[in-house]
Amino acid sequence: MRFKKKMDFVHLSKYFYIFSAALTVLGIVFLAIFNLNYSVDFKAGSNVDVSLSKNLTSEQVKSALQPLNIGHDPELTTGEKRVNIRYDSVLSSDQDAAIQTAIKKLDSQASFEINTVDTEMAKELARNAIYAVLLACIGIIIYVSIRFEWRFAVAAIVALLHDAFMVVAIFSIFRLEVDLTFIVAVLTIIGYSINDTIVIFDRIRENLRFGKQKTYEDLKNLVNQSVQQTLMRSLYTAFTVFIAAFFLMVLGSESIRMFSLAMVIGLLFGAYSSIFIASPLWLVLKKGQKQKVKSKPAKA
Structure with missing residues (x-):
């Protein structure tokens, strides 16, 4: 044609x-x-990808994380039974555990994938x-x-x-x-x-x-x-x-x-x-x- x-x-x-x-x-x-x-791929920080058994709002997640006082407020992205939490700083193992504990209070079946990139x-x-x-x-x-x-x-x-x-x-x-x-x-x-x-x-x-x-x-x-x-x-x-x-x-x-x-x-x-x-x-x-x-x- x-x-x-x-x-x-x-x-x-x-x-x-x-x-x-x-x-x-x-x-x-x-x-x-x-x-x-x-994204965290190109700058230092930690990216916490959470798979959920139910939907959570960003307000619920923010309220659960606020008492932890981990650096600046993280960037939150919520989706269908999924939430992504991004910190500009590299999380320690204790901070990783604290975040998982806080999220599991909202959803006990939540699973986590944490990716960390250092400055170099x-x-x-x-x-x-x-x-x-x-x-x-x-x-x-x-x-x-x-x-x-x-x-x-x-x-x-x-x-x-x-x-x-x-x-x-x-x-x-x-x-x-x-x-x-x-x-x-x-x-x-x-x-x-x-x-x-x-x-x-x-x-x-x-x-x-x-x-x-x-x-x-x-x-x-x-x-x-x-x-x-x-x-x-x-x-x-x-x-x-x-x-x-x-x-x-x-x-x-x-x-x-x-x-x-x-x-x-x-x-x-x-x-x-x-x-x-x-x-x-x-x-x-x-x-x-x-x-x-x-x-x-x-x-x-």
């Missing part, structure tokens, strides 16, 4: 550039002021997460440069970083919790993003072989034609993964909810970045090459 009506994707891209630029600036502002809402481990996890994303980007740059050319590589990496940063920006703006599964989601999004971009770039390269592009309009028409030819394939791929991620977010457990949400956000941004960010950016870079060749003086 293909659209019968030809669309000017290059013309439409300027609106997506404006939207992405505005969201990027907003994301940078929020990151500079508020940073990310890191938190720093190492954050550092390794950054390295993982950077190494993935470097590997993709090398691959695209070898398979295509440097202009394709630059456009692909800009679109890739755009998708990853959009997810980070959304999580920062809405103060969504960032844990280890978030990093997995970002790396997965990078993979899907570059896949869609490569498909379009491959079609652009193929169409370049069967025609002579003498002007910018020729290149523009070639990009529009290439995107048109691969559009439905890209949308079908993104939509099928989007459905799976969406229902994982809605019906999945609390432990993978942020992963699923990051996937949903990343897939939405990735669906349009390959079309409206990467391909038009390649056109801009290629236009610069055409202009240099045109302005080069002829030899006597």
Whole structure:
């Protein structure tokens, strides 16, 4: 299935550039002021995950924990027969036991899972997460440069970083919790993003072989034609993964909810970045090459 009506994707891209630029600036502002809402995976502290036999309100849990006087008031998240208690400090064994005793007064059948991260481990996890994303980007740059050319590589990496940063920006703006599964989601999004971009770039390269592009309009028409030819394939791929991620977010457990949400956000941004960010950016870079060749003086 293909659209019968030809669309000017290059013309439409300027609106997506404006939207992405505005969201990027907003994301940078929020990151500079508020940073990310890191989970216990990335900062020192203790996370107490409690499975219950009945539902408890946050007020009930808070009242039970208040007499313990363990540091600052913990962050509480309640769900269906579940409560999560997060402390910014590392709990001692006596404090662990006191919390379990207090909760069991409300529900004798409660079971506990306590995860503790010290300061050095938190720093190492954050550092390794950054390295993982950077190494993935470097590997993709090398691959695209070898398979295509440097202009394709630059456009692909800009679109890739755009998708990853959009997810980070959304999580920062809405103060969504960032844990280890978030990093997995970002790396997965990078993979899907570059896949869609490569498909379009491959079609652009193929169409370049069967025609002579003498002007910018020729290149523009070639990009529009290439995107048109691969559009439905890209949308079908993104939509099928989007459905799976969406229902994982809605019906999945609390432990993978942020992963699923990051996937949903990343897939939405990735669906349009390959079309409206990467391909038009390649056109801009290629236009610069055409202009240099045109302005080069002829030899006597």
